Amino acid sequence: MWRYEALLPIDRPEGVSRAAGGTPLVRSPGLDEVAGARVFVKDEGESPTGAYKDRGSAVAVPHTIATGDDVVGTVSYGNMAISTAAHATSLDRECVVFVPADIPAGRLEHIARYEPTVVQVDGDYGELYGDALDLSERLPIDVLVSDAPTRISGYKTALFEICESFAPETPDVIALPASSGGFASGVWLGIRDLERAGLIDESPRLCLVQTAASDPLTRAFEAGATDPTPLSPDETGETIAHSIGNPNPPSGARALAAVRDTDGAVVSVTDDEIRTATRQFAVDGGFCVEPSSATTLAGVSRLADRGEIDADESVVLVPTGTGFKESGAGGTDVSTEKVRRDDLADRLASMLPA
Numbered sequence: 001m002w003r004y005e006a007l008l009p010i011d012r013p014e015g016v017s018r019a020a021g022g023t024p025l026v027r028s029p030g031l032d033e034v035a036g037a038r039v040f041v042k043d044e045g046e047s048p049t050g051a052y053k054d055r056g057s058a059v060a061v062p063h064t065i066a067t068g069d070d071v072v073g074t075v076s077y078g079n080m081a082i083s084t085a086a087h088a089t090s091l092d093r094e095c096v097v098f099v100p101a102d103i104p105a106g107r108l109e110h111i112a113r114y115e116p117t118v119v120q121v122d123g124d125y126g127e128l129y130g131d132a133l134d135l136s137e138r139l140p141i142d143v144l145v146s147d148a149p150t151r152i153s154g155y156k157t158a159l160f161e162i163c164e165s166f167a168p169e170t171p172d173v174i175a176l177p178a179s180s181g182g183f184a185s186g187v188w189l190g191i192r193d194l195e196r197a198g199l200i201d202e203s204p205r206l207c208l209v210q211t212a213a214s215d216p217l218t219r220a221f222e223a224g225a226t227d228p229t230p231l232s233p234d235e236t237g238e239t240i241a242h243s244i245g246n247p248n249p250p251s252g253a254r255a256l257a258a259v260r261d262t263d264g265a266v267v268s269v270t271d272d273e274i275r276t277a278t279r280q281f282a283v284d285g286g287f288c289v290e291p292s293s294a295t296t297l298a299g300v301s302r303l304a305d306r307g308e309i310d311a312d313e314s315v316v317l318v319p320t321g322t323g324f325k326e327s328g329a330g331g332t333d334v335s336t337e338k339v340r341r342d343d344l345a346d347r348l349a350s351m352l353p354a
């Protein structure tokens with residue numbers, strides 16, 4: 001991503017930040033039929049901590065460190081926490097991560113690997129995002145949340161890389177999962193940079209996908225609203241797509257503006273569709289993605305069914321996070337054949353296609 005250093009607010013830093021970005025973009029014909037379009041996969045799971053968040057942390061964390069001695073902090077119990085902790089420790093800076101009191105042990109383990117100070121907060125965790133700014137003002141801590149401008153500027157580089165891979169063409173559609181709307185905001189910033197520089201004539205349509213369990217952006221899009229209405233607790237449900245599903249997205253208005261500006265769409269998909277799409281990513285594409293990321297395939301398939309995407313259009317699915325952190329989460333058929341070594345040749349002969 002530091003190929004685009006001149007368009008970022010900091011000089012190329014040392015440490016793990018240098019490893020952020022530069023993920024592969026591959027044509028994946030095996031996914032065409034399910035998607036209903038010509039599929040390309042921009043695999044953000046190949047980031048240092050397994051999620052696109054590293055593009056933002058790679059800019060935001062060194063930026064903060066360069067401006068003072070404050071401890072770096074974040075409010076997250078997922079990929080944001082893992083990424084922020086990794087980038088802070090890589091530059092030898094303390095990091096404090098605020099997680100909910102009931103955080104699952106597996107999630108905690110991924111965060112704790114980088115040895116930040118983990119604070120389990122009892123109380124309304126949703127409100128902590130708002131408290132973060134206040135904490136930043138009162139204490140020597142810089143809390144970097146999803147809509148920190150330096151973070152969002154780092155996300156632009158995903159769009160630059162996609163467009164550079166396609167040049168001189170541009171893809172017809174880019175599909176992202178959306179939660180806070182931070183990534184969508186960054187990608188939109190990137191589109192506008194390239195338009196202003198005269199480097200692209202026509203913008204890709206930005207399609208955002210949400211989990212039906214918590215989809216304030218889809219609701220606002222369908223209602224023609226410019227601002228999402230925060231969902232109440234009884235309007236939200238459980239979902240396997242644990243990295244998305246923000247009932248009150250801080251960058252929601254900007255994400256909606258991005259979609260409308262690029263003539264895109266917002267759709268929601270159910271957990272059943274997400275389960276199927278996670279499997280299809282692996283079985284038909286060879287990609288191990290988070291359920292949150294698999295929403296892109298399910299969402300594009302839905303838009304193609306509705307006639308909003310044509311079979312000959314190029315669609316970039318952005319799996320935002322690796323599925324390798326999900327091991328043991330269930331949902332995968334692990335039935336195998338047990339064979340005695342003596343019988344191996346005979347048994348194998350019966351298993352292989354004739």
Ligand SMILES: *Cc1c(COP(=O)(O)O)cnc(C)c1O
Pocket residue numbers: 051052053078079080146177178179180181182183184243244290292293320321322
């Ligand atoms: C954070 C995250 C998202 C959502 O991104 P926003 O910027 O909050 O919209 C999607 N997928 C994965 C894997 C994430 O970690």
